[in-house]
Amino acid sequence: MTERQKTISKRVDLQGTGLHTGHAVQLSFHPAEPNTGIRFRRTDAADSADIPALVENVVEISRGTVLGKNGLKVFTVEHVLAAIAGLKLDNILVELSADEPPVMDGSAAPFVAALKEAGIEEQDATRDYLDVEKTLTYHSEKDAIDIVVVPSSELRITYMIDYTHPSIGTQYTSMYSLAEFVEEFSAARTFCLLSETEQLKNQGLIQGGTLDNAVVFVDRELAPDDLDRLRRLFHHDCSVQLGHSTLDDRPLRFRNEPVRHKTVDLIGDLALVGVPIRGHVLVARGGHSSHVEVARMLRKAYETQSLTRKYGSKSGRGYVFDSQTVEKLLPHTYPMLLVDRILEITPLERVVGLKNVTRNEPYFNGHFPGHPVMPGVLIIEAMGQTGGVLLLNSIEDSENKVVYFTGLDNVKFRKTVIPGDQIRFEVVMNLFRRGLCKMRGEAFVDGVLVAEADMTAVVVDK
Numbered sequence: 527m528t529e530r531q532k533t534i535s536k537r538v539d540l541q542g543t544g545l546h547t548g549h550a551v552q553l554s555f556h557p558a559e560p561n562t563g564i565r566f567r568r569t570d571a572a573d574s575a576d577i578p579a580l581v582e583n584v585v586e587i588s589r590g591t592v593l594g595k596n597g598l599k600v601f602t603v604e605h606v607l608a609a610i611a612g613l614k615l616d617n618i619l620v621e622l623s624a625d626e627p628p629v630m631d632g633s634a635a636p637f638v639a640a641l642k643e644a645g646i647e648e649q650d651a652t653r654d655y656l657d658v659e660k661t662l663t664y665h666s667e668k669d670a671i672d673i674v675v676v677p678s679s680e681l682r683i684t685y686m687i688d689y690t691h692p693s694i695g696t697q698y699t700s701m702y703s704l705a706e707f708v709e710e711f712s713a714a715r716t717f718c719l720l721s722e723t724e725q726l727k728n729q730g731l732i733q734g735g736t737l738d739n740a741v742v743f744v745d746r747e748l749a750p751d752d753l754d755r756l757r758r759l760f761h762h763d764c765s766v767q768l769g770h771s772t773l774d775d776r777p778l779r780f781r782n783e784p785v786r787h788k789t790v791d792l793i794g795d796l797a798l799v800g801v802p803i804r805g806h807v808l809v810a811r812g813g814h815s816s817h818v819e820v821a822r823m824l825r826k827a828y829e830t831q832s833l834t835r836k837y838g839s840k841s842g843r844g845y846v847f848d849s850q851t852v853e854k855l856l857p858h859t860y861p862m863l864l865v866d867r868i869l870e871i872t873p874l875e876r877v878v879g880l881k882n883v884t885r886n887e888p889y890f891n892g893h894f895p896g897h898p899v900m901p902g903v904l905i906i907e908a909m910g911q912t913g914g915v916l917l918l919n920s921i922e923d924s925e926n927k928v929v930y931f932t933g934l935d936n937v938k939f940r941k942t943v944i945p946g947d948q949i950r951f952e953v954v955m956n957l958f959r960r961g962l963c964k965m966r967g968e969a970f971v972d973g974v975l976v977a978e979a980d981m982t983a984v985v986v987d988k
């Protein structure tokens with residue numbers, strides 16, 4: 527079943543203060559054309575270019591996700607993005623009169639309310655998805671973070687946090703579908719520990735933080751003179767009661783509000799993949815930087831998926847391009863086309879190709895009759911063709927470009943290749959600058975290295 531893309535019906539405005547910068551700001555959501563995605567625009571900067579909400583534009587993580595382009599930044603985008611993605615909106619322009627969206631009540635709910643007020647409408651374009659096809663894992667030993675993404679028919683999130691201090695402690699939540707987002711997650715607010723607040727203020731963060739836009743968990747004993755300082759810190763005359771879990775004894779909106787807020791942050795950060803995801807994301811002790819790393823991995827998976835779909839190859843059969851597709855991509859035809867299949871490809875990074883060596887290959891007739899051995903130069907040529915597929919899929923306008931190999935170094939033939947062998951080529955891109963590319967290739971038969979080379983190629987117009 528194909529779904530249509532969505533945007534909002536009309537402009538809607540919000541006013542407030544940025545959480546970290548403390549800057550007064552006006553935010554306007556505007557409808558946007560199909561296939562334009564989510565974009566931010568700074569109206570306070572002269573002729574500023576839009577900043578697409580994509581992971582490649584993440585310039586900084588500082589207690590929030592920061593996007594930037596051409597020197598302009600937008601801080602703390604995650605709650606706005608969560609509201610947009612949570613409502614399954616595809617195309618929208620977010621205008622800001624300063625460098626950070628308003629914090630509102632510290633949750634995504636006010637943005638959800640504004641977007642719903644504007645009205646949501648379907649557009650004349652099909653929605654694209656990232657279908658997670660194989661398990662993806664992220665692990666950080668230092669921060670004890672684990673994130674796993676597995677295939678699923680829709681976006682599902684399972685989140686676990688464990689804070690050493692019992693005021694938050696261990697919490698768990700599960701979102702089985704985005705249909706639960708508005709009611710169960712969007713209102714969960716930003717939180718922090720009291721012991722962190724002064725440090726954050728000193729780092730120039732949470733300048734706009736008050737008890738009306740964040741839940742502060744009390745994780746240490748308070749002395750009477752702490753109260754004065756806290757009053758100044760939060761611009762608020764709070765009555766701090768010891769023995770209570772939140773500052774000023776503010777009630778929680780959900781029993782496990784912190785982990786639900788982490789889920790909101792994750793939904794916002796995953797919007798940076800650029801398309802909605804069909805997959806189950808399981809997170810233990812995540813934060814913005816790990817969320818963004820996973821978004822980066824998912825964005826790569828999406829680029830690979832787009833290539834596969836563009837050339838009409840069947841997925842789920844263990845390879846991404848079949849021989850006919852490789853023939854369309856490369857300027858060679860049989861017998862000079864020496865790659866049968868592309869098994870894996872990540873643009874600008876790596877490609878894995880396959881060649882089945884059969885007795886019928888024309889070169890065996892003349893190459894050592896009675897003792898057929900695949901000529902080493904053809905192994906290297908096949909390796910180069912595999913690299914060519916990677917290179918052509920790493921550039922724009924590849925239909926009008928051609929790849930020439932200009933150099934080979936460190937070529938080694940380690941073992942002979944004979945009919946019946948299946949060669950696996952693994953080529954990684956080490957450098958790609960101004961049309962010049964350096965790649966390292968290795969060829970294996972049954973897991974044994976048979977040949978290797980460093981290759982230099984240039985991309986030129988046809």
Ligand SMILES: [Zn+2]
Pocket residue numbers: 604605716787791
């Ligand atoms: Zn947040």
